[in-house]
Amino acid sequence: MEREQIIKKINALARQNNWSEAIDILKVEKNKKYRPWMDNQIRRLRIQAFDHLPALPTNNNPCPPNAENPFPDIVNELPELDIADLDIAKLSGAIKHHGAIIVRNFLNSDIADQLTQEIDTVMETSKKFLGTEDPKERVRNQWFSPLDTEKLRHLNKGVGMMRQSGAVYAMYSPKVASSLISMFEKNNLKPLLKEYFKENPCLSIKKWVLRKMTPLKSPADWHQDGAFMGKEIKSLNLWIALCDCGKGTNRPGMDLVPKRLHDIVPTGTDGAYFEWSVSQNYVKKNFQDTPPVRPFFGKGDALFFDHLNLHCTTYSEEYTEQRHAIETWFFAESSAPKNQIPIYW
Secondary structure (H helix, E strand, C coil), X not given: CCHHHHHHHHHXXXXXXCHHHHHHHHHHHHHHCCCHHHHHHHHHHHHHHHHCCCCCCCCCCCCCCCCCCCCCCCCCCCCEEEHHHCCHHHHHHHHHHHCEEEEECCCCHHHHHHHHHHHHHHHHHHHHHHCCCCHHHCCCCCCCCCCCCCCCHHHHHHHHHHHHCCEEEHHHCHHHHHHHHHHHHHCCHHHHXXXXXXXXXXXXXXXXXXXXXXXXXXXXXXXXXXXXXXXXXXXXXXXXECXXXXXXXXXXXXXXXXXXXXXXXXXXXXXXXXXXXXXXHHHHHHCCCCCCECCEXXXXXXXXXXXXXXXXXXXXCCCCCCEEEEEEEEEEHHHXXXXXXXXXX
């Protein structure tokens, strides 16, 4: 089909709230012949669709789901397994009893390298967007294309600040966002999350981030994402290392408290930098029985945790190289935090 025919067809389906079919049409046409504008159209549909979903009933199922501890011998460490062994019982049990789980070999090395190169391309293209004050001259393409709708245009003001910290919203790169969702679907992540939440999962604009991070110059505060997203949401974060990082390497990884927490710990105390963050002093004083861990992550390894997990980016003078990673928060549709701008999956 020609571009005009495709857009006419998907817009007709969108008016009928048939979002999934509209997106599937674009996926099929992409497989026949890739054209960059298709990823921009898929992005548009995912953003619009969430605002038109029917009102969902309250989901009273526990999250994480009730599950036995699949790793009873793991104490003061994080459980880990290979991607081939990941299932709903192990995922639910690990989050419920340990607060997080490491999944080895989530991506193979070639895919991790490809995503690293793509993040570099996105970052370089964003420079061209930031390099001119004239909006007409700003580069917008499938690699980096800020959002144009009146509702979301305010996010573009933060592009420069995010870039300085080595971050960009995944949805600002229509090509990479589409590739990542395809990868999630090939890994059967959607049915796994649907079983975890007991309803459809969704993504969000502000909590889906591509990262190319320079090592910290000083220790960072700790935080629970529930401190600013809300305690009652249903969430699961997938953090993927695209290079070796953490313990024993020259790249920063993640420090985590290896314990399931059931509430938001006090924030803004003991010299914390922000009202929503937790100081290094607080963690040292209050988690002596479960001291933080600093795992090693290999290229393509992943980490799952939710909004109650207490964690921070690692700091060490030994870290001298940049680290590439992808952070993707998934939410149950019925309780997705509106302040993070949920989008349809």
